[in-house]
Each structure stands twice: as structure tokens, then as C-alpha cells.
Amino acid sequence: MTTVKTAPARRVFVRQLAAATAAIALPSLHTAHAATPPATERRFAPQAGRWRSFEVTTRVDIPRVDGVTRVWLPVPSVNTDWQQSLESTYASNGTTLMTNDERYGARMLLVEFAESVAQPHVELTSRIQTQDRSIDWSARKPVPEDAAARAYWTAATEMLPTDGIVRKTAQEAVRGARSDVEKTQRIYDWIIANTFREPKVKGCGEGDIQTMLETGNLGGKCADLNSLFVGMCRSVGVPARDVYGLRLVPSAFGYKELGGNPASLKGAQHCRAEVWLSGHGWVAMDPADVTKVMRQETAEWIKSPANPIVAPVKKALFGGWEGNWMAYNVAHDVVLPQSKGPKLGFLMYPMGENASGRLDHYAPDSFRYQITAREITA
Numbered sequence: 426m427t428t429v430k431t432a433p434a435r436r437v438f439v440r441q442l443a444a445a446t447a448a449i450a451l452p453s454l455h456t457a458h459a460a461t462p463p464a465t466e467r468r469f470a471p472q473a474g475r476w477r478s479f480e481v482t483t484r485v486d487i488p489r490v491d492g493v494t495r496v497w498l499p500v501p502s503v504n505t506d507w508q509q510s511l512e513s514t515y516a517s518n519g520t521t522l523m524t525n526d527e528r529y530g531a532r533m534l535l536v537e538f539a540e541s542v543a544q545p546h547v548e549l550t551s552r553i554q555t556q557d558r559s560i561d562w563s564a565r566k567p568v569p570e571d572a573a574a575r576a577y578w579t580a581a582t583e584m585l586p587t588d589g590i591v592r593k594t595a596q597e598a599v600r601g602a603r604s605d606v607e608k609t610q611r612i613y614d615w616i617i618a619n620t621f622r623e624p625k626v627k628g629c630g631e632g633d634i635q636t637m638l639e640t641g642n643l644g645g646k647c648a649d650l651n652s653l654f655v656g657m658c659r660s661v662g663v664p665a666r667d668v669y670g671l672r673l674v675p676s677a678f679g680y681k682e683l684g685g686n687p688a689s690l691k692g693a694q695h696c697r698a699e700v701w702l703s704g705h706g707w708v709a710m711d712p713a714d715v716t717k718v719m720r721q722e723t724a725e726w727i728k729s730p731a732n733p734i735v736a737p738v739k740k741a742l743f744g745g746w747e748g749n750w751m752a753y754n755v756a757h758d759v760v761l762p763q764s765k766g767p768k769l770g771f772l773m774y775p776m777g778e779n780a781s782g783r784l785d786h787y788a789p790d791s792f793r794y795q796i797t798a799r800e801i802t803a
Contacts, residue, residue: 427515466733469678469740471557471747473507478554478801479673481690481751485536485775485794487545492780493537494519497761498549499772500532503668503752505707509554517547524762531754531772535762552801553751558709560744565704578664578701582758584770585652587660590638595657605663609700609710612657613743616712617730619643620650622720627787629694632667632770648771650713651698664701665710669773670752671695673798677747680738682721683714684749690796694773697746699755711742751798 485496500523501510510532515521519538525531538545581587598615599608623644630649634656637643643653651667658665672685672693685693698710718738719727730739759769761776766783769776775794777784784792 427521467678467680467737469676469680469683469737469747470559471741471745472559473557473745476554476556477748478552479751480550480552480799480801481671481673481796482548482550482798483775483794483796484548485546485777485792487538487777487779487791488793489791490538490540490542490545490779492540494540494545494777494779495538495763496536496545496547496778497764497772497776498534498536498547499669499753499775500534500549501551501553501751502530502532502754507556507558507709507748508752511552511554513549513551515547515549518542519545519547521547522762526756526759526762526772529754529756529759531756531759533761533772537763555748555751557748558745559741566706568704568706570703575664575701578666579659579662581659583768584632584758585656585659586635587656589635591634591656592660594638595660598657599661605700605702608661608663609658609702609708610743612654612661612663613710613712615657616650616654617715617719617739620645620653620712620716622646622650622713622716624721628692628774629696647696647713647717650716651696651711652770654710654712655698658700665698666755667696667698667757667771668752668755669694669696669771670750671773671796672750674749674800676749680718680722682717683738683747685798687798687800690798691794693796695750696771696773697750697752708744709742709746710744711746714742714746715739 483498487494500513504510515534517536519536519542522535524533524535534549536547595612599611602608602611620643626646630646632648632652634653637649637653655665655667671690672695674687675684699707700710702708715730715735715738718735722734727735753773756772759772764778766778774786776786777792786792
């Protein structure tokens with residue numbers, strides 16, 4: 426058993442945050458505060474302040490050996506005022522290396538199995554602390570502005586373009602907006618009004634935002650819809666990023682689609698988003714989860730975000746999110762160390778590769794994994 430601790434000073438992620446770390450959220454411009462919510466409205470109101478501790482275990486088994494096999498497991502790499510990534514321990518009958526993607530500092534465990542290794546396996550356990558993010562409506566903090574960080578988080582990537590149809594769509598959505606707050610609100614509302622959750626999409630989607638817009642097929646999952654949100658924000662000068670992670674336990678507010686089953690978290694991967702707003706810092710966003718509640722929370726597809734089941738979620742996720750979720754990293758266009766395969770749009774699933782190429786992590790016959798979580802209350 427090997428134990429490693431997260432080293433914040435070595436993380437690109439934390440270096441990017443060093444000039445500007447704040448998780449203060451912003452008010453929704455289109456949602457007024459009611460003194461008393463309607464009796465029929467569900468409650469969804471995450472509030473920062475209570476830390477929770479979790480132990481998350483990922484185990485991978487390779488059922489069939491085909492030459493040298495490599496496995497990459499994402500490791501929590503985020504240290505902020507809403508998550509602390511603590512130590513990780515791992516055990517395997519392969520050769521292990523704790524490494525990162527170099528550009529974003531996304532941590533991962535790389536394991537290599539020789540062809541002679543019988544029953545290749547690896548088990549990784551990480552400890553984290555997390556809490557809700559919520560909005561302080563009255564607070565504005567003096568957050569340092571950093572031109573280099575702004576340029577970094579508004580830049581296009583190979584898989585996250587900010588020109589052409591992405592910029593055109595965003596410009597139309599924000600027409601008349603006078604501030605980054607207004608731009609963000611309008612893009613958030615545009616995503617909810619124009620895209621939809623498509624349950625048939627594999628995993629979390631691919632995040633190919635240009636193709637979505639060019640084809641007009643705006644159905645997808647979180648890596649599609651939140652990536653589109655991020656790309657549109659960047660294209661009009663609002664710093665933004667995806668945050669890739671995993672739901673750990675059920676929602677405290679009873680929303681079945683906004684939580685995970687800690688006994689089996691395969692398929693609980695979920696990406697969120699953040700935007701950087703002057704005077705507030707990094708602000709939590711998650712329009713994709715609003716569309717998920719609309720499509721899947723009830724047997725009937727809810728078409729209006731004003732529905733009393735959806736409205737509190739839409740309001741809260743503009744500036745907050747629930748801390749029953751763990752972030753891995755904020756990495757786009759990930760190059761896996763020692764991989765012969767193509768770049769990944771993101772890293773929040775266990776990945777594998779053998780002599781025949783990249784393994785399909787949706788195919789249990791070739792790549793079998795299990796993720797569980799345990800809340801530590803003592």
C-alpha cells in the first residue's frame with residue numbers, strides 16, 4: 426500500500442488560483458427573492474459552512490490481457506475554499522506512478538501491467554473534504570485581477586473553440602448585456618432554454634460544442650451542455666472552466682437526479698462549471714443539472730424552468746452547488762502520460778489502453794471498474 430499526499434504548491438490548478446481564489450456566488454438576475462416560497466415549490470438551497478469528509482475508492486480489474494496494459498485513474502487535484510483534496514493510497518500488482526497532465530496539474534495514477542501479470546488490478550482510495558457553495562447576496566470582496574489568468578481562462582482549446590459559430594451564438598445570447606454578470610446570466614438562461622438533457626448519450630457526453638451548434642443537435646449530458654456554457658462564456662470574454670468530478674451521496678434535498686449511490690458510483694461522474702466575475706472571483710454554475718431535473722426528475726419531461734420542481738434548482742445553481750460531489754480537476758484536452766492514444770476532452774473516468782488501443786470504459790468485458798464512497802463522520 427502506497428500513500429501520497431496532495432501537494433498544492435506543485436499543482437498548476439492551484440497556481441492558476443493563487444492570484445484569484447474566491448467562491449462567492451452571485452444573485453440570479455432574473456429570479457426575485459420571495460419571502461415565503463410557494464407551498465408547491467421544492468426546496469433546494471445549498472448553504473456553505475459545513476464541511477463533510479469522504480473516502481472514495483476506485484478499483485479496476487482487467488479481465489483480458491492483451492500485451493502491455495496501462496491504466497490511468499483520476500485523483501482529486503482541487504484545493505479551494507469549497508474542497509480540500511487530502512491523501513491518496515493505492516495498491517496494485519502493476520508498476521505505479523503518481524503523475525499529472527503538466528498543463529492543468531490534473532493528478533492521476535498511472536499503472537502499467539506487463540503481459541505476464543495475472544489478473545491485473547489496481548485500487549485507489551482518496552480522502553477529500555467538501556462543502557456546499559452558496560451565495561452571499563450582499564458581499565463583494567476585493568479580489569485581485571490577473572490579466573494572465575483572465576487570458577488563460579478565456580482562451581480557446583482544440584476541443585473548446587471560441588470563434589465561429591460558438592462566438593456568434595454567444596454574441597446573440599448576450600446582446601445588450603452591460604457586464605460579465607449579465608453576460609453569464611444570459612448564457613446560463615440560453616443553455617437552459619435551448620439545450621436539453623438526452624439520457625441516451627453515453628457517459629457524460631463528448632463535449633464537442635462546435636458540432637452541437639453546427640448540427641443543431643443540442644441534446645446531451647453535462648460534459649456537452651456545461652462545456653457549451655463554458656465555451657460561450659469564454660467567447661465573449663468571461664473567464665470560465667469546467668470542473669470534472671463525481672457525485673458521492675444522495676442530495677440532502679431529495680432530488681434523486683442530483684445525488685449518487687455511495688455503494689456504486691459507476692456512472693455518477695458529473696462536470697460542473699465556474700465563471701470568474703470581477704469582485705466575486707470564481708463562481709459556481711451548473712445549467713446542465715437544471716436540464717437534468719427537467720428531463721429526468723419526474724416521469725414526465727418538464728418543459729418549463731418555472732415549474733416548482735425546477736425553479737429552486739435553477740435559482741441555486743446560478744452561483745452555488747451542493748457539496749455531495751467531489752471535484753477531480755479542471756483539465757481540458759488532456760494528454761495521458763505514456764499513452765499512444767488521442768487526447769481526451771476531459772479526465773473523470775478511469776481510462777485504459779493495451780496493445781490493441783484505447784479500452785472502452787463502458788465495456789465491462791475488457792475494462793471493469795467500481796467506485797464507492799464512504800462518508801467519515803467521526
